[in-house]
Amino acid sequence: MNRTDAVAAGRELGRRLRERDLTAAPAALNLIESRAPNAREQAQELLVELSPAALGGEAPGHVIGVTGPPGVGKSSLLSRLVAEWRRRERSVAVLAVDPSSRRSGGSLLGDRVRIEADPHDKSVFVRSTAAGDRLGGLAPATRSAAAALAAAFDVVVIETVGVGQSETEVADVADTVAVVLQPASGDVLQFLKAGIMEVPDVLVLTKADLEGPARRALADLNAALLALGATGTELCAVSSVPPPTGIDSLAEALEAHRAKLDLPARRRHARRRHALDDFIAEHGERGLRRLGGRLEAQRWLERQEADLDVPTLARALEARAEEPR
């Protein structure tokens, strides 16, 4: 494919997503995940097509980060949540980031198994990626993927595993962060109290069918949130075993958070973080020094226009780093 064709192909996919053509999602992600030079160029074109400037505002989809320690029942919960969103006629994309080992370079992406959805339903999209070298963190392409899918899907979920680090990373991408816990996750409570973990927008307690332990865990979490002065955090107790409970109020809580959020500010912040991270990934500490250090770079980014997309911001940073000083 020559350059003009590549540009056109990327734009075409971007246009289809903008027009909420959900069948464009797999091809769009194939591009966004690719490191081949040709594909990267196409991916940039695609993202520009979906920038706030091109959309005339922020992408309408609700980007939700769902994270928590392994084994707390995130996938069962997500299966129920997806069903609830479908009941509300929302289209849903799930980006499952798998933390599995990279020693061989390969990975086993198993998360998808556990999110049950009707395979005939074209409005549910699930894609799994390996976390790559960034243990417990996001796959390199996840941010771009979430931004792109938010133009087409009503809800975009980024699912990650871990606690202490992953919710911070997810917070840089998501409009709303939900941390999922189960009764007797004592260490998480400690992390919260000690400030190792940022207070999420929504705390979800699974396995609420375990009555005694669940009640105690709810009381502990409430007390911790109160002590931290985190009055804005919604606490939801859910059970995924039949009959499931609490799923609808969780969906409500997520939506309520989004409704009272200054979305443009959060998205703008996310794009600037993303552009700076991309710049550092490409040019390293040396590049950062040329920008006058991280803080200076952040200040400079804050002075840029609000609706600039990530590739444009990254290019602007590169241009600035080249300026003689």
Place this chain on the structure above:
Amino acid sequence: MASETSSPRLPEPDRPWMMRTYAGHSDARRSNELYRRNLEKGQTGLSVAFDLPTQTGYDPDHELARGEVGKVGVSIAHRGDMATLLDQIPLDQMNTSMTINATAAWVLALYVVAAEEHDVAEEQLQGTTQNDILKEYLSRGTYAFPPGPSMRLIADTIAYTVQHIPKWNPINICSYHLQEAGATPVQEIAFAMSNAIAVLDAVKQRVDQDLMGSVFGRISFFVNAGVRFIEEHAKLRAMAVLWDELGRERYGVEDEKSRRLRYGVQVNSLGLTEAQPENNVYRIALEALAVTLGRGVRARAIQLPAWNEALGLPRPWDQQWSLRLQQILAYETDLLEYPDIFEGSKVMDGLVAELLEGAREEMHRVAELGGAVEAVDYMKAALVESHRKRWQRIESGEQVAVGMNRFTSTEPSPLTAGADGGILVVDPEVEAEQRAALERWRSERDQLAVDEALETLARVARDDGENIMPATIAAARAGATTGEWSQTLREAFGEYRAPTGVGDAVAAPTEELSELRGEVERLSESLGRRLKFLVGKPGLDGHSNGAEQIAVRARDAGMDVVYEGIRLTPTQIATSAAQEGVHVIGLSILSGSHRELIPAVLDALREAGAEDVPVVVGGIIPDADAEALRAAGIAGVYTPKDWNLNGMMRDIVELVAARHGVETAVGA
């Protein structure tokens, strides 16, 4: 000269064990004819093989049943089918073993109702329901419900039979399938014993404590025997020691006879080869020695596989050949004339001690994890790991498989030269017939009575305090179907997906593997994304051991592997392939349903817009079918004779490279 009293012989030769053949296919009528012929040939008990829809609780007209009806066993959808299956078989004398697990309570109920129709009271019935769910999670894959409710169903059937069908073996704790999944002898012993503990502890909650002695006495095992038959025999002696100990110490069983290890056996299929399949006859004979040589732990019932298991389904003649082996062993040899020939053997005692030590350690580990139910993830991962090591030994030649990785030059086998390729092919019309018959059954029964019975069943299912059996028998009597019974319970209990066990340890790279990684890396660079491979198991076949080994090896070779476990519909597989953006798809089917399911997957891929993704297929696939699959667009067909996994991985790299116009060094 030895006196009469110190004769090394038994005063009277022992009676032979019960001889069975694991049999059943198509519908109840055809299977009934087969059973009656087998009994005429001197078989002394029945062993019923059910098809996968019956085993997993789906009616023949369910989407997931497609291609599977009557394939690996007989389709039994209601009491009418059961009555036909048992026609003219004397149920008051017959000893019937049924390989049925998730739906064991239901099939037992159908058997009880069929007996009623023969005027045989339930207390006269003799037989076995396999009814072991943990090994389904670990190896065989025909589970339906989550662990908690499944353990309740098991406990309920045990509690019911101990009181109402006292000669019934309500559960066979299976170590058989653990060995098929790669278990070492130590793992086989330890996981089976831990499983038994979990079952007994669950029953303890649900029966009168006075009954625990009889409960313990009714628990039997279903074991495996591999070709290393000396060690395999030691394994059984070790199990007998542990079982006696458990009965005495953990459950306070005073009657020594109740603490005796009772087991049935099917000898190893894992070691049977597709290459030079006639050699399997010798393997089977040696394996049969493992479970018969020592009188102290001799099998109560034996069924032997057929020589052609790695090729496809055995024909009646193949099964007859295996039955004759048992008869020669029992009636021609002097095996049954002696007391335990290993008594006092230092070698045997040493082997037993070694296995006991390892097994106790492993049982302790499972107990520390909270018992067998809680330790399913651990055990599954351990089995996948053992199996991987086993494959590596075979690939490196360290473990010899005659005719497969050594002594491979051969004359063409006349056994497979016939028009049928030496296997049984199930009439493809069976599925349509069964669907039509089911529709008739539904239209002719008393619907009101069925609805009422299912409503009661649903209520009992939600009430943990009540035994499920009476409501299940009532539903069977009213004419409910296998799918309806299961669906009612699925709604009450929820569904479950077992762990795949493939998430854990990465292999230490051999030289060959490192080379392969380099190739995958290079190809991934050219593709721009890491080579992404979907491993799928369409249909109801739960034998996932092969698929798991492929997934693990592909991961070790550096691929991103999407493996979603068993029991997927063609649409689910196609949807994942499209959404995940995979470069290649590998499908595994061992149930013989490839002729229906593979084309269905290709259709679904077209519908999902992923028709460009190349598909390879692995399984028990006869040559004629392989050709048809290639003609339909399948890029590669692998059978048990393709045991070199690295070779398969290289093929996959080449295949993807060719499709994307990338050159590789692999072929060079």
